[in-house]
Amino acid sequence: MNQTEIAQGQELADTWIAPALWVLAAASVLSHVVSIVLHLPQVVAGAMLALSLMLFGLLHGRATYGWRGIVWFIAVCLGVSNLFENLSILTGFPFGWYHYSDAMGPRLFLVPLLIGPAYFGVGYLSWTLARAILGDESGRLNGILSFATPVIASFIMVSWDLTIDPMMSTITGNWIWHRGGSYFGVPLVNFLGWYLTVYVFFQIFALYVRRARPAPRHLLGYWAAPMFAYTSIIVAPVLGLLLDSQSASLADPAGQLWQVSDIRAVTALVGLFTVLPFWLVAVFRIAARTGPTAR
Template identity: 45%
Template sequence: MRTDRRTTILWWVIAAQLLLAVGTTLAGWPQPILNVVLLVVVVAMHALRRYTLMSFAVFAAITFVVSNVYENLSILTGFPFGDYYYSDNLGLKLFLVPLVIAPAYFATGYFSWQIAHILLGVTGARPRGRDVFLVPLIASFVMVMWDLIMDPNAATAGGSWIWEDGGGYFGVPLVNFAGWFLCVYTIFQLFALYLARRGPAAIRPEADGLGDAYRYQAIVPYVSVALVLTSRFLTREDGVVTDPAGQQWQLADLGETTMLVSVFTMYFVALLSALLVSRTRAI
């Protein structure tokens, strides 16, 4: 199988992003903003081989608008994520939400969308029939796996956002994950309906002919996200953190739990996806 120049360049960019993820993991000091920027670059290079520029822009717009609306709404009213607010750790904000949050949704959401295609065996460039609803559903589960690992680290341990009443999952409330599912499902379902309505005009003519390398290139960045999120286990942090409700949590327990959950969620899904791609090729 011949590897074209765009595929080679994309692999190098992904390798750089993965190297950053591994490096920050081993050093114990993740750089979320830089990592998100590189992830967005990978998304753009990957997505524009399958989708038209208009479809890419629509997915970006849907993600940015929906995520920002839901986040600001929850900060103001408690719906759908619960009562929380952002600290100044993540830099400049759009209204009440840091600017980096929407690109993070966009990048990880895109990889979750692609992995959902692999898990469901949807090899076409756009979902059709019942897959218009199944792909968003599965992509939402894959996406929430990210938050399941991220939130305790970034919120309770990192203080990037603050849960005012704490919660049972290392200071994070259960309602947060229900809100996340609603938010990302809204994003994916709107995009799926857009693709269904636009039909072939939403994708590039060569999109259905993209090979296995293209699918692997969506899996590796998803793994890199998991690597960054499991850094607390690898760096063996000690100490105690207290959430706003007064509950104390051991950082070592948080790191160990994060690693355990990630192995059986994000890492498992990535492994299963890679095996499915390989198995499809073998058949």
């Protein structure tokens, strides 16, 4: 196959990948909304969100890093996250002592299968937001970007966990913290462990990208589609607060009582003042670079 035929094949692929990204971005938003409104079982809601975001990351990543690059991202993300999750369940490092309940479905070793795709889906969006904030148009992570991008992406990723962990553990019991914790039943060390875990796989991928030198194919909506997909993460805690009128109290394994309404309110505020600002900075940075021709 000559270069002309390869280029034609890439252009043909781009014609369906661009609209597919918008469909998947919309699916991620709708899956969050529908799961909250209809109170779907966690395994169903998690599967819907993880699948839509994983497919989104796969296609958008293909446009940025090629198939080899995005498959490497997936392999490193799933490998590192599963390793650290299993390690913590067995030893308490790096997240603390916990275990998953049966509500999350089948497992890979001690970790539900849904956890890996969620790491990748949200991880890829966090990575893309970090690129947008740092002005990485080329995807090649030149100079300090190969270290700055993992640092910023990790903070973005942990801000998401701040909005979901109290709800998923203390309220729905998808995972159980054996000794409770000061953040609505979640130990503070969990968030340090999260930062370490995601930083490790982001940094490994950054070093790969620096060597691979990708040449992104900027599809129509290349930046706008992931910004839209990420709105599901912003909307979810706020929608949960507005639609959940429970006044019950719950006890964590340490015996500490927590009000459901307080958990909902605080995680919504955390989302508004951590997750949303990252998204706004990324959007403003993209708008400043592209002006009236923003894609």
